[in-house]
Amino acid sequence: MSESAIKEVFISEAKEIIEKLESDLVQLEENEGDQEIVNRIFRSFHTLKGSSGIVGLTSIYNFSHKLENLLDRVRSGDIAVDNSLIDLILGSIDWIRDELFTEKADTDESKSAMNALQQRILEYTGEEKAVEAGEEEETGRAKPKAGVYNYFRIKARFADDVFETGIDPLMIIEDLLTVGTLLTKNVDREQLPALDAMNPERCYLSWDLIIKTLEPVDKINDVFMFVRDRNSITIEDVTASFSGRGRELPQEKRIGEILLEKGIISEAELDAVLKYHDSHKTKIGDIIVKKGLASEKDVKDALEEQEKLKKKIELNTVRVDTNRLDNILNLLGEIVIGQSSLNRIADELDDDKDTGFQLKNALYGLDRITREFQEQIMSIRMIPIGPSFEQFRRFVRDSAHERGKDIKLVIEGGDTELDKTVIEKISDPLKHMIRNAIDHGIEVPEEREAAGKAAAGLVTLRAYHQEGNVFIEVLDDGRGVNLAKVRSRAVERGLLKEDEEASRERLLSYLFHPGFSTADRVDDLSGRGVGMDVVKTNIEELRGTVELKSEEGKGTTIRIKLPLTLAIIDGMLVSIGRNIYIIPLLSIVESMQPKQEDVKTVEGKGEMISFRGEFVSLARLYDLFEIDARHKNPWEGLVIVVESANTRIGLLVDDLLGQQQIVIKSLDNYITRSRSISGAAILGDGKVALIVDIHGLVEDIMDINSAR
Amino acid sequence: MIKLDSDIGVKKIKEFHAAIIDELRSNDEVLIDFSGVERIDCSVAQLIIASGRAARAAGKTIKLKSVPRFVKYQMQICGIKI
Numbered sequence: 001m002s003e004s005a006i007k008e009v010f011i012s013e014a015k016e017i018i019e020k021l022e023s024d025l026v027q028l029e030e031n032e033g034d035q036e037i038v039n040r041i042f043r044s045f046h047t048l049k050g051s052s053g054i055v056g057l058t059s060i061y062n063f064s065h066k067l068e069n070l071l072d073r074v075r076s077g078d079i080a081v082d083n084s085l086i087d088l089i090l091g092s093i094d095w096i097r098d099e100l101f102t103e104k105a106d107t108d109e110s111k112s113a114m115n116a117l118q119q120r121i122l123e124y125t126g127e128e129k130a131v132e133a134g135e136e137e138e139t140g141r142a143k144p145k146a147g148v149y150n151y152f153r154i155k156a157r158f159a160d161d162v163f164e165t166g167i168d169p170l171m172i173i174e175d176l177l178t179v180g181t182l183l184t185k186n187v188d189r190e191q192l193p194a195l196d197a198m199n200p201e202r203c204y205l206s207w208d209l210i211i212k213t214l215e216p217v218d219k220i221n222d223v224f225m226f227v228r229d230r231n232s233i234t235i236e237d238v239t240a241s242f243s244g245r246g247r248e249l250p251q252e253k254r255i256g257e258i259l260l261e262k263g264i265i266s267e268a269e270l271d272a273v274l275k276y277h278d279s280h281k282t283k284i285g286d287i288i289v290k291k292g293l294a295s296e297k298d299v300k301d302a303l304e305e306q307e308k309l310k311k312k313i314e315l316n317t318v319r320v321d322t323n324r325l326d327n328i329l330n331l332l333g334e335i336v337i338g339q340s341s342l343n344r345i346a347d348e349l350d351d352d353k354d355t356g357f358q359l360k361n362a363l364y365g366l367d368r369i370t371r372e373f374q375e376q377i378m379s380i381r382m383i384p385i386g387p388s389f390e391q392f393r394r395f396v397r398d399s400a401h402e403r404g405k406d407i408k409l410v411i412e413g414g415d416t417e418l419d420k421t422v423i424e425k426i427s428d429p430l431k432h433m434i435r436n437a438i439d440h441g442i443e444v445p446e447e448r449e450a451a452g453k454a455a456a457g458l459v460t461l462r463a464y465h466q467e468g469n470v471f472i473e474v475l476d477d478g479r480g481v482n483l484a485k486v487r488s489r490a491v492e493r494g495l496l497k498e499d500e501e502a503s504r505e506r507l508l509s510y511l512f513h514p515g516f517s518t519a520d521r522v523d524d525l526s527g528r529g530v531g532m533d534v535v536k537t538n539i540e541e542l543r544g545t546v547e548l549k550s551e552e553g554k555g556t557t558i559r560i561k562l563p564l565t566l567a568i569i570d571g572m573l574v575s576i577g578r579n580i581y582i583i584p585l586l587s588i589v590e591s592m593q594p595k596q597e598d599v600k601t602v603e604g605k606g607e608m609i610s611f612r613g614e615f616v617s618l619a620r621l622y623d624l625f626e627i628d629a630r631h632k633n634p635w636e637g638l639v640i641v642v643e644s645a646n647t648r649i650g651l652l653v654d655d656l657l658g659q660q661q662i663v664i665k666s667l668d669n670y671i672t673r674s675r676s677i678s679g680a681a682i683l684g685d686g687k688v689a690l691i692v693d694i695h696g697l698v699e700d701i702m703d704i705n706s707a708r
Numbered sequence: 709m710i711k712l713d714s715d716i717g718v719k720k721i722k723e724f725h726a727a728i729i730d731e732l733r734s735n736d737e738v739l740i741d742f743s744g745v746e747r748i749d750c751s752v753a754q755l756i757i758a759s760g761r762a763a764r765a766a767g768k769t770i771k772l773k774s775v776p777r778f779v780k781y782q783m784q785i786c787g788i789k790i
Contacts, residue, residue, distance in 0.1 A: 058715075064747060163718045163751060170750040173785050177737055187787030194763035195732075200725040201718060205754050205786060 003036030007166075009226075009319065010055045014100055016387070021093055023390035025086050026397045030408065032081045039080070041089075042071040048096070050175040054226050056166040058567045059106070060096055061112060066121050067092055079124055088124070090394065092117050106453045123356030126239060148258050149212045151183070151239045152220055157206035157232040166199075167227055173207055180213025211237065214257070255284050258302040264295045322381070322420055329377055332567070335370060339363065340660060340684025371661070374568060385472070386414025388423050389461045392434055399438045406445050407438060408454040417465035418470045422562055425542055426472065429535040432461060433474040433558050436532070441556055451553065453477065472560040481550035483507050508548050540695055543584075543678065545644070569664060571681070573657035573689065574640065576621050576627040580689040581653070582662055582681055587694040589641040589648060591656060595637045606705050609634060609650045611641055616648045619701050621692075624676065630654045644698040651692075664691060676700050709739040709773075718751040728770075730758045736768050741772035753786035760788075 021044045049064035066090065073079045094439035095113055098104040154176065158169045185207070192204040214218070217237060224233045256270045265273070265288065273287050280287075286298040294302075347361055348704030361693030389411045400407035442448075449455055460475040483504065490510045492494040494512045514533040533550075539546045544562040563569075563586075590611075598610040599618065606614040618639065622629035631654050633635030639650040664679040675696030682687050712729050713720060731738040738759070739743070755773070763770045 029719075053768055058717075058747070158750075163749075168718070168749040168751075170748070170753060170782060174782065180771060185785075185787070187785075189754075189757055189787065192758055192761075195755075195758040198725075198755075198758055200721040200755050203750060203754070205750060205757075548771060619769070 005395045007055045010051050011100060012098075012319070013051060014048060017048050017284065018093055019387060019391045021042055022090065022394040023387075025089055025093075026393035026409075028081055029083065029086045029397070035075070038071065038075050038081075042075055045071055047176060050178075050223065052228075053171040053175065054167060056168070059114070060099055061171070063092070063118070066118060070121050070125055073125055085124070088117070088120050092121070106605040117160065123270075149214060149239070150180075150216065150237065151210060151212050151241070152180075152217065153234075153236040153238045154207070154209045154211065154220065155232070155234045155236075156209075156224070157188075158203045158227070159231050160202040160204070162203045162227075162231060165230065169205065169207075172223060172227060173209075176209070176211065179215050179219045179223060179227060183212050185209050193439075196575060203704075205270065255299065255302045255306060256288070258305050259294055261296075262302070264298050269293050279622055315630070320380075325377065325381055329381075332370070332374055332377060333665075336374075336568075336661055336663050337682050337684060338371060339366060341686075342366075342684070344684045369662060374661075378568075381420050382417040382418050383423060384415050384417050385423055385463045386411065386416075388427060388430075389414055391427075391465070392431070395431065396434060396438065398478070399435065400442075403438065404444055405438065405442055407442050408456050408458055410458055410460040411462075412460060413463035416465060416564060418463075418562065419702065422470075422542055425538065426560070426562070427588055429538045429560075430461070430472070430474065432531050432535050434461075437474060437476035437478065437556070440477040442478075443479050447479075451479075457701065470562045472562065474558045474560075475555060478554040480552040480554055480556055481508065481511070481548075482552060486510055495593070508550060511548060512546070522581075543693075543695070547694065569662050569691075570659060571691065572659050573663040573683075574638075574651075574653040575655045576653050577630060579625075579627055579686060580657065581621065582624075582685065582689050582691045583640060583642065583651070584691070584694060585659060587642045587644060589643050590639045591638055593637070594634050594639055594650075596633075599634050604705075611648070611650065616641060616650050617701055617705060618650045618652060619697065620652045622652070624697075642694050642698070644695045647698050647702065649698055649701055651697075662691065709741055711741045711743075712745050714744040714746065716745055716752055721751040721755060725755055728755065732763060732766065732768060733760070736765065737771060738768070739771045739773050740783070741773045741777065743768045745776065745779055748779055748782055750786065752774055753783060753788060756766075756783070756788055757786070 021041060024037050024041050024044070028034060028041065031037060045064050045068045049068055052058075052060040052064060053622075070079070070089070070523055074081060074085070079085065095110070095117055098113075099106070099110060104110045156169065156173065158167075162169060186209070188206045188208065189204070192198065195663050198204070209222075217235060220235050221228075224231075224235075227233065256265070256273060259265045260270050269291075273284060273291065273293070276282070276287050276291075277284055285303065288294045289296050289299055342359070343365055346356065346359045349359060363464045396407055396409040437459045442459065443451070443453075445455035448457060458477045460473070462471075462473040464471050464473065473533065486507045487496065487502065490502070491498055493513075495510055495513060496502055511534050512535075521552070536546050539560055539562070542562055544560055546558060546560050548556065548558050550556040568587040572588055574581050574583060592611070594611075599609050600610075600615070602608050603614070605617065607618040607620075609618050618634060620629075620632075622632070622642055629637070629652075629656050631652070634650075634652050637652055637654050638656060639652055640656075642650055662681045665681060676693055677690050678693035678696070679691045681691060683689055710724070710731060712724070716724065728738065728740075740756075756770070759770050
């Protein structure tokens, strides 16, 4: 791997670590005594330190090292967690982020910021102590922890040109020694030439070490992750030679270790249990329960944790650039197009002849495999939304503090998976909605208490799958939307007549109106409005919908509905004149040929058709798209009834051509000025068909009708 | 005496190498000042080892001055007794 590729991997990894750190720190602030969170934060800084060292970012390495020391003191209980400590660590993360991702890196401003932060860290730890902490990696860790140790022999011989790749073997060995205690060390200096003869830019040292650790071999492997390819690294598990107990019963022993770490049993109790186990050969968990040292549930939980750990160890992952996945998806799109061509040819062949039948049969099988292939690729692109939600913890914390509010962020359904591209594009709209909830929804503590609510407000981010879609909700338990104010604002803006009746839904829908979010409207409109039109536009670009529900005094819920994937849809091909359009299958309610008497013109609403007892607006697509059509009378052509956001309309087309999987090709903005077209697709015969954006089309039709 | 830059490492190792050779040629005792050095890398450590050998072979001495505790720890990892 080249130096730049290693750095690229690090940058991507660092971004994830930083987001995780921010989320963990805010959670730690809310749960000050949670040792598990402290451990997670410590591990994150440790990883950041190790990886930054490997790519030669020594300023980040040294800074992370100090933070790691600080966290070590927090972990050991020497330093208490309070707001000021969290502020300091968050500030330190900001510095690391600037250093990695902005132009501030390595500037005087950055150096002075780092010095100020280091000074504050040293106020917590003291410089001398910081150095001692470094030495503890060797001496302090020699104190045996209770539990079962693994012993590893590591032979590390680095390529003589290793420095050229930006890797410092010493840093790697330092990192290794943070994983466990050094038992024996043999530094081979035989290759080192005489001073006059040596090339100081070549590496001559190699190490042969034995370390003792409670960590699994993966931790050791992680240390050498970036250097294994080009250097000679061997890791040998020598536990059997060092431990009388060996590793023949690792599962049972680790349960004891887990319970010990959780503080459920003491070291002395574990020792007693192990002695009993040695003599009676009964399962550790059973002994612990029998002796009343832990409940059955505790042991069950420990077993589950152990299982998770095992899975984690066994997990083989590979980091792939998403562009590569996109390329594969595009290629699959080409296969789908080619398949459509073959289908077309097969349709023209005579079924009675063997070749026609056989070709159709083969294509049927191919179609099944292609769909499965598509599902597999899409599943690779699917990632849980949790990390994306977690990144808002800090945003909520800081924004709430700035406004003198106490707000907790609750995350539900973080495991819900959706397309990576959707997750990336949803981030800004989500931030907007959360900011609105903080700014306008949640009240200050005094106001909440006066209203009989808890002083701390709640903003909840929730995700779930339903009916082939993903739903994301942003809920707050704030003051809700003041409909009277919305109404008055709507009248003021000419959206509503003074004496006009308007349903609750209609009033709330004004909050998505562009006019409602202009800067001149910085007011106390209780709840929503700022930039919601932008949110709506962004969501619609993802072929999603957004709706808002609110109850005055109780809170507001914004619900976003999104498709699982943006790349491929099932579409219905329809013809209008010589053109072919694609209508997403999910939007189609029914197709019909109305009778002449079922078509009416209603004043102010335009043409309507009777459909299952109700009248729906009729849209003549040939008119809208300014093209020719074979049938201008609905009773001669076909009407496809589609639905979007609870509104149904009928689309007049010439004919239905059939269903097929459609690989969406995006169009440049200047082509898609119309809200009614969302993209294009290449058909089997090479023709291009435009994909109708039902949501945009319905809105266009409604606008035209309301302008009548 | 050789005063090391605070960011001594492989990027400056050639310079350091040349300086040590020069100093050993003209002095019986060479003092290397580590004050201000927060950390070293492997190239520095192995140069210190090679310098020590060269000095001993010539009946001369290399002395390390103001070595911070963390750098001492790094030297120990590289097998340098200090």
